[in-house]
Amino acid sequence: MRKIILLILLVSLLCSCVPATDESKIEDTVESYIENPYQDLPLDSLEVYITYSGAPGYMTQDIEYCVDELRSICMEEMNTEVNIHALPPYDTKMIKGYQTQMKSIMDSGQPVDIYIAMEGLNAQNTGRTLKELIDVGLAADITNLIPAYYPEALEKIEKYSDNVTVNGIVYGIPITKRELTAYGMWIPRQLSDRIEDISNFDDVINMFDIAMADEYTVAIDPTRLSGLWAADHGFYLLDTYLIDEINNQVIPIENTDLPYDIHDVCSKLYAYPNLIKMESGSQDYVEADCQIVYYTELGTYNYSFSSQYINDSKKSVLRLVNIDDAFYEIEEYQGALVVHSGSQRKDRAIMFLDFVHGNEKASKVLIYGIEGQTYTTDEEGRIVTTKVGLWGDYIANMEYDDKPYYFEVDDSLYREVLSDNRIGRYRSIDFNAFIEVFDTFTQEQMLTFASRSFINNKDNWEKLYTEYDAKDIVAELKEINNGKPEDVLTDYFSREGKKE
DSSP states (O other): OOBOOOEEEEEOOOOOOOOOOSHHHHHHHHHHHHHOSSTTOOOOOOOOOEEEESOOBOOHHHHHHHHHHHHHHHHHHHOOOEEEEEOOOOOSSOHHHHHHHHHHHHHTTOOOOEEEETTOSSTTSSSOOHHHHHHTTOBOOOTTHHHHHOGGGHHHHHHTHHHHEETTEEOEEEEEEEEEEEEEEEEEGGGGGGOOOOOSHHHHHHHHHHHHHTTOOEEEOHHHHHHHHHHHTTOEEETTEEEETTTTEEEEGGGSSSOSSHHHHTHHHHTOTTEEEOOTTOOTHHHHOTTOEEEEEEOHHHHHHTHHHHSOTTSEEEEEOOOTTOOEEEEEEEEEEEEBTTOSOHHHHHHHHHHHHHOHHHHHHHHTOOBTTTEEEOTTSOEEEEOOOTTOTTTTTBOBTTBOOOOOSOHHHHHHHHHHTOOOTTTOOOHHHHHHHHTTOOHHHHHHHHHHHTTTOHHHHHHHHHTTTOHHHHHHHHTOSSSOHHHHHHHHHHHHTOOO
16 A cells, blocks of 8 residues: 555635634624535635645555545535645655655645644654744644634634644644543454453453463553452552542552552463563554454554454454443544645635534545445444545544544444443542542652652643642642652642641
8 A cells, every 4th residue: 555645635615705804804704604604605716735744555546535525525515626636755754854845845836725733733742843833834823714714623722722822823723532442352253252241350360361271362451450450449540559539548559459560460471471461552462463362441543443353253352341430531632734824825725624524424534535445334334444534544533523433343332331421430530539538648658659640741730739729839840851759849848838
């Protein structure tokens, strides 16, 4: 499959108005736009070029399927013709490579309109920082364009303002991923009939016993296994402490029957020669062996990513660990749509995004592609396999304007979760309740807990210490990259006379 790194969509629109800067005019524009955005829009030509960062690999035929369908939808519902052209790839890892490619495009007289930063716009991943995009002249100020041409994006822009704004100026439209996560276990399909239920720690260990007896490769995530044990006993496992929210207690893990080292819990597993010890969140096993057995935390994206294994009758199936409150749903920032500063018709580019993201049929093309070509369905119309659609695998299973398109490989995976809309203790711990149990910490426990669990998550620091009216400690910690938070905390409590 040949990777197409650069996509260009040619979109034909006619709309002669320019974005208003006067507030009263903006209000009038927004009102009329929301009521009737595309009525009587005559067909004409407008070139909207779209380029990617981190684009997926595609066969040219797959792209053609998607574009043909998108062209048909836009012509029918927006009176707009869509065409596509491919440009040579550029180096996604080097800003210099992108700068060279962009200069080539600009010199050709074909300025890019929309830049899709699927890898994100933050320093924690391989995506460009927003400042870098501004520095190379890529990102345009679209602050006044959004209310007029894409008002539905305002809420998300506000929510993820740190990622898409600089000094109050909007440079991008956030791309988010709404992920449903559950704890589950992959097992060889031929073993599935021998397992009645997998709903607790003992069931998981029993499954391991069966797998080892049949000499299957076993992969486990020790952290997740410890969390499952804790949940079975009514605890929330957080670092080296068990949080008993019912009895309002914090119990050091060494004072319980759950050893700190999971090796002691599953010693026979670690003596098993065909064991793979997974790092938390690792997906390396996918490349190694499709018949391994493991216990881990899986999200919506992983179902899509591993669809070939889910649906191959000779390989593996997924069994959820059906613990009450074992599921949670979360929206995460994934990237941004950036309007290029050289775009000649920025308003039309944003109007196009508003249409394709708000239109159910167009969104499905962007996310999944074309039925029978890039994805298949079962007898009940559920998607079972996909190559992902026009936007690419980084945006598969994302949702636009609160219109989710979940990848449901099997109804049993999501049926109970979606109907109950349960929120799990595993990730959505109530910090207000946690503040009460935090009060039971000694100073030593507090320092140990803080240093191990919160130093890499400033959002949690903020939530926790704001309740203690200790905002100054947050400010101090934010200046520490890899320092010793114990020193800062000790100094703070010493100065304030808190928690002896």
